[in-house]
Amino acid sequence: MGLGSTAKKIQLVSEKAEQMYTQVQQLQQRIINLEGEVDETHDTVTDLEADVAEQHALLEAIAEDRGLDVEAILAEAATDDGTEPADEDETETAATDGDGTAEDGADATAASEPNA
Secondary structure, eight states: OHHHHHHHHHHHHHHHHHHHHHHHHHHHHHHHHHHHHHHHHHHHHHHHHHHHHHHHHHHHHHHHHTTOOHHHHHHHHHHHTTOOOOOTTTHHHHTBOTTSSBOHHHHHHHHHSTTO
């Protein structure tokens, strides 16, 4: 009876070890998949940041071409939404909202100009 009981315990331990090994393999695969998704997301964010910077430069060039004070527009837009005026590095993203279109403050100022 002692050997049968021991064999049964060893079998149970072996089954648990196999289950744990399977779970570890599944977790490894999930981690690998998540790493891939993180890399893709990073690439997407990098591309979007470049697009926003390009759009900011274009909007700034258009504003300067029309004789608008870009810094004043950005400062006004920042005070309209209750935030502090953006630093130079932060103005890259301040000129456009998340979907790549100009913020309302910038549009309203540009639309009120006689050349608009």
